[in-house]
Amino acid sequence: MNKAKGHLFVVSGPSGVGKSTLIRRFLSEDKKSVFSVSYTTRQKRPNEIDGKDYYFVDAETFKNIIKKNGFLEWENVYTYFYGTPKKEVLEMLNSGKDVVLDIDVKGALSVKSRYPDAFLIFIEPPSRNELKRRLLFRGEKEIEIRLKRVEEEVEKKGYFDYTVINENIDEAYRAFKRIIEKIREERHGKDNS
Ligand code: 5GP
Numbered sequence: 001m002n003k004a005k006g007h008l009f010v011v012s013g014p015s016g017v018g019k020s021t022l023i024r025r026f027l028s029e030d031k032k033s034v035f036s037v038s039y040t041t042r043q044k045r046p047n048e049i050d051g052k053d054y055y056f057v058d059a060e061t062f063k064n065i066i067k068k069n070g071f072l073e074w075e076n077v078y079t080y081f082y083g084t085p086k087k088e089v090l091e092m093l094n095s096g097k098d099v100v101l102d103i104d105v106k107g108a109l110s111v112k113s114r115y116p117d118a119f120l121i122f123i124e125p126p127s128r129n130e131l132k133r134r135l136l137f138r139g140e141k142e143i144e145i146r147l148k149r150v151e152e153e154v155e156k157k158g159y160f161d162y163t164v165i166n167e168n169i170d171e172a173y174r175a176f177k178r179i180i181e182k183i184r185e186e187r188h189g190k191d192n193s
């Protein structure tokens with residue numbers, strides 16, 4: 001594979017750590033980056049928009065995309081399927097855009113194995129209690145399932161290139177931006193050497 005012009009930033013970490021808030025804020029300020037919209041079989045939440053937050057599809061449609069090798073990676077997360085569209089991401093990278101993925105830890109590791117140029121950024125929750133508080137609006141049952149998964153996911157943070165602890169959203173955002181700037185500067189330095 002030729003070296004793509006854009007960077008692939010894979011942002012991952014347990015649910016409820018504020019990944020999407022960080023990413024939304026970053027994308028609203030950084031015009032060089034675009035968000036990769038994933039496919040999912042889960043139900044749309046009231047505040048979500050089809051085609052913007054996710055492509056909401058049924059299991060059959062999802063399986064057809066798997067068969068056609070249309071995902072860069074896909075996972076079964078909390079009993080639903082989630083997948084990153086391959087063609088769109090590679091096209092955006094080749095057009096020179098930086099692409100941001102918001103995916104689970106397993107998905108992030110498989111992206112890295114298929115696309116070693118990806119940069120993996122782990123967003124770590126401040127404490128389990130705070131995380132629980134942030135997850136409250138998702139309903140008791142869902143919280144239990146998600147908290148169990150947190151421990152498994154935090155164990156894998158050693159595989160990531162960078163970690164941001166989200167104790168305070170403004171500080172986390174600054175740390176996140178510094179990481180992106182550093183990656184861009186390093187690449188720029190290499191390209192000019
Ligand atoms: P939610 O249902 O809360 O939107 O997302 C649940 C989890 O699925 C989050 O950790 C999110 O990052 C992850 N996720 C979203 N899209 C994808 C994807 O395309 N692939 C994988 N592996 N995980 C995803």
